[in-house]
Amino acid sequence: MSLKAIGKSHAKIILIGEHSVVYGQPAIALPITSVNMQALVQPIEHGRLIQSKYFIGAIKRVPSNLLGTKRLIQKILRAFHQTQAAFKITVTSTIPSERGMGSSAATAIAVTRALYHYFHQPLSHSQLLKVSNIEEKITHGNPSGIDAATAGSKLPIYFVPGKTIQSIPINLNGSLVIADSGIKGRTDIAVNSVHQEIINHRPAGPQLIQHLGKLVVSVKQALRDNQIEPLGRAMNQAQGDLAQLGVSTDQLNHLIRTARQNGAYGAKLTGSGLGGCIIALTPNQKAPLIANALLKAGAVNTWIQPFHVNGGAHHEV
Numbered sequence: 001m002s003l004k005a006i007g008k009s010h011a012k013i014i015l016i017g018e019h020s021v022v023y024g025q026p027a028i029a030l031p032i033t034s035v036n037m038q039a040l041v042q043p044i045e046h047g048r049l050i051q052s053k054y055f056i057g058a059i060k061r062v063p064s065n066l067l068g069t070k071r072l073i074q075k076i077l078r079a080f081h082q083t084q085a086a087f088k089i090t091v092t093s094t095i096p097s098e099r100g101m102g103s104s105a106a107t108a109i110a111v112t113r114a115l116y117h118y119f120h121q122p123l124s125h126s127q128l129l130k131v132s133n134i135e136e137k138i139t140h141g142n143p144s145g146i147d148a149a150t151a152g153s154k155l156p157i158y159f160v161p162g163k164t165i166q167s168i169p170i171n172l173n174g175s176l177v178i179a180d181s182g183i184k185g186r187t188d189i190a191v192n193s194v195h196q197e198i199i200n201h202r203p204a205g206p207q208l209i210q211h212l213g214k215l216v217v218s219v220k221q222a223l224r225d226n227q228i229e230p231l232g233r234a235m236n237q238a239q240g241d242l243a244q245l246g247v248s249t250d251q252l253n254h255l256i257r258t259a260r261q262n263g264a265y266g267a268k269l270t271g272s273g274l275g276g277c278i279i280a281l282t283p284n285q286k287a288p289l290i291a292n293a294l295l296k297a298g299a300v301n302t303w304i305q306p307f308h309v310n311g312g313a314h315h316e317v
């Protein structure tokens with residue numbers, strides 16, 4: 001046991017492929033390392049406490065939105081035969097919760113890293129993702145695993161559930177503007193409503209899912225070859241598919257329209273939708289102007305994330 005241990009993680013943005021990834025299609029997600037989270041574990045005299053923005057108190061009494069985190073902690077303690085250990089976990093974060101930026105997965109990654117470190121246990125990357133998914137399964141019901149994979153990666157990833165997590169080469173001269181609608185979006189509810197849509201509207205629903213998968217493959221190439229306009233068009237098409245699947249809202253549509261009218265190459269919702277954030281692909285110089293227009297149109301916060309060039313690497317899961 002250490003005197004104290006820290007685990008870190010960060011926000012994620014799904015560039016393209018949310019929802020269809022739940023049905024086995026690929027998706028591309030980007031880590032947003034400037035928006036981040038830290039879990040600090042320290043010994044105390046008795047009990048097991050957690051302190052976060054949402055709750056301060058005994059881990060066993062957390063509210064329902066932290067149930068996944070509680071189960072995750074309990075499982076780790078059982079695995080290490082440490083169910084009687086006395087400690088406090090302090091979670092500090094700049095990731096807004098329930099806005100499609102992967103706050104729950106980031107919590108799971110940071111807490112897992114911190115507890116493994118605290119109890120001096122080795123933690124491989126695949127084990128980190130497996131353990132973190134204990135929380136995601138409880139919080140989201142049927143997670144594809146992309147949120148945890150991105151919260152635990154420093155590089156953009158091409159993700160095929162259960163098959164591939166590949167860090168991809170990016171050579172794109174442009175920026176993403178992320179805008180928070182200020183409205184909470186519950187991933188479990190959005191995933192269930194898409195599921196209903198697919199069951200009720202055959203063959204149109206499954207066709208939308210397949211089309212989203214095809215767009216993801218074209219986006220992978222556009223990112224590699226600096227094809228910013230095709231990338232923007234693919235984002236717009238994905239937004240059309242997601243709207244038909246029923247997860248866009250008036251407020252998201254309004255922000256998306258604002259970004260496009262102010263010079264974005266493309267814009268779409270990101271994450272589960274029904275609230276949460278939108279992303280807009282912009283020329284680097286125009287990003288601050290578009291961010292401002294989005295704030296005027298009602299966004300409660302914006303972030304600018306330039307695309308960085310990276311080499312890419314590959315591993316299978």
Ligand code: MEV
Nearest residue numbers: 018019143144145271272
């Ligand atoms: C949520 O960030 C992304 C979804 O595709 C759900 C998932 O992949 O688990 C909506």
